[in-house]
Amino acid sequence: MQKLNPFANQSSESLFERAKKVTPGGVHSPVRSFKGLDHAPVFFSKAEGAFLTSVEGKRYIDFCQSFGPLILGHRDPEVQEAVSEMINTAWTFGACEPYSLELAEWINEELPWMEKLRFVSSGTEAVMSALRVARAATGRNKILKFDGCYHGHVDSLLVQSGSGLAGEASSSSAGVSAETAHHTLVIPLDSEEQLRSVFEREGKNIAAVIIEPLPANYGLLEQRKEFLAEIFTLANKHGSLVIFDEVISGFRVAKGGMVELTGFKPDLVTYGKIIGGGFPVGCYGGRRELLDLVAPLGPVYQAGTLSANPVGMRAGLVTLKKMKRENGWEKLNQRTKKFSELLRTGFEKNSLALQVDSSASLFWIHAAVAGNIRAIDKIPSTQGSRFKKLFLKSLEAGVYLAPNAYEVGFVSLAHSDELLSQSAQIIIEAARA
Ligand SMILES: Cc1ncc(COP(=O)(O)O)c(C=O)c1O
Numbered sequence: 001m002q003k004l005n006p007f008a009n010q011s012s013e014s015l016f017e018r019a020k021k022v023t024p025g026g027v028h029s030p031v032r033s034f035k036g037l038d039h040a041p042v043f044f045s046k047a048e049g050a051f052l053t054s055v056e057g058k059r060y061i062d063f064c065q066s067f068g069p070l071i072l073g074h075r076d077p078e079v080q081e082a083v084s085e086m087i088n089t090a091w092t093f094g095a096c097e098p099y100s101l102e103l104a105e106w107i108n109e110e111l112p113w114m115e116k117l118r119f120v121s122s123g124t125e126a127v128m129s130a131l132r133v134a135r136a137a138t139g140r141n142k143i144l145k146f147d148g149c150y151h152g153h154v155d156s157l158l159v160q161s162g163s164g165l166a167g168e169a170s171s172s173s174a175g176v177s178a179e180t181a182h183h184t185l186v187i188p189l190d191s192e193e194q195l196r197s198v199f200e201r202e203g204k205n206i207a208a209v210i211i212e213p214l215p216a217n218y219g220l221l222e223q224r225k226e227f228l229a230e231i232f233t234l235a236n237k238h239g240s241l242v243i244f245d246e247v248i249s250g251f252r253v254a255k256g257g258m259v260e261l262t263g264f265k266p267d268l269v270t271y272g273k274i275i276g277g278g279f280p281v282g283c284y285g286g287r288r289e290l291l292d293l294v295a296p297l298g299p300v301y302q303a304g305t306l307s308a309n310p311v312g313m314r315a316g317l318v319t320l321k322k323m324k325r326e327n328g329w330e331k332l333n334q335r336t337k338k339f340s341e342l343l344r345t346g347f348e349k350n351s352l353a354l355q356v357d358s359s360a361s362l363f364w365i366h367a368a369v370a371g372n373i374r375a376i377d378k379i380p381s382t383q384g385s386r387f388k389k390l391f392l393k394s395l396e397a398g399v400y401l402a403p404n405a406y407e408v409g410f411v412s413l414a415h416s417d418e419l420l421s422q423s424a425q426i427i428i429e430a431a432r433a
Contacts, residue, residue: 005045034403035404047075049074060395060399061423063411067407069273069274073415078322083315093310100313102317115288117291118302123273125282125304126271126284127154127247128154131243134207138240140207142184142185143206144167144209147188155180159186166197169185196234199237206235206240208241209231213228213257214359214362218406222374241266241267242267248408252361253361267286276312277314277318280306326413332361336362340358365401386405
């Protein structure tokens, strides 16, 4: 059957004008608005593999991949088949079914630290629920987080460093009360000294430390192993739990994410994005006795109408099985490494003061600095303006980077070596221009 494009003859600009009338800023998640880029957001109506197609019919090589879930690329044929089959079977049960059981068992077998787990519908929900479990398990209130790590829009984590004592936080969003922010402590990444100081003062009140073990929401801020080790040492000493937020890194940097790569064993882990293969799924899990605190077994209430939605469960399982079967992580990491090298060499050859940091299949292009950026105060102040130029020129030439200077790029298995080398040429040319 020929599919009609109901948006043909419409422009992104006109759709954005309409959207602004009915939606705050015209978008359903702020980063989609191209804020600060002096350009209306592109409206896309189709996606396939490594490509996005705009309503105007222009094709873009997509390095955003919906901000991470699509590790196989858009509409992978195997995932599409499973999803279509599921849609022809059932959409949602709101009752027990075998599809979530299959995914839960796969995870439990492949990621042994996930002794028990619970599916939810987003990364935010996963984090929110993990914090609740940590507070219930320890009888403590405070959560320690790091500046530059994002954990979704959970009230208590929409905070920034306060101006008083190290670790004190204030809310970073209107609508989050000072009382809520008060229960969160915030310190910079990459500082054992700050860690020790905040634990010395607040250790007995800290229910959990939450960290993106590979921070990828404010640039790509790869942490030193010693720093991560110190978190575990101090948490252990003070009876606090450690939560790895692997919503981005989980099933991305390796099958077992950063838990596998670092060898550290957190008490709780949160996942999202890839686990649902492009559908709204999140998950929290970890030590059995902690998960046994969750209702209906225990006193921690947590529920969801569409939790473990069968379409997302099938998409997630087929995605993960395919990645494993095809040795996807190794392939993808190799390709990204080559791609980053091409960019690096190109920038150097053309004397462009740009740098590429990459880790597994994530990359981040930033204004050049001496040494590694591991904390947000090391990000050059020119990052925003330089990225804007690079983004707009790349867009013009058909490469869609994530539309924000601090967002990382995502490579999928649908990006072939040839396409990556072509993309590197386009980005280097854009940077030259
Ligand atoms: C590390 C991390 N945690 C939590 C979240 C929130 O996930 P969601 O957007 O699915 O609510 C995100 C989203 O980007 C994330 O990157």
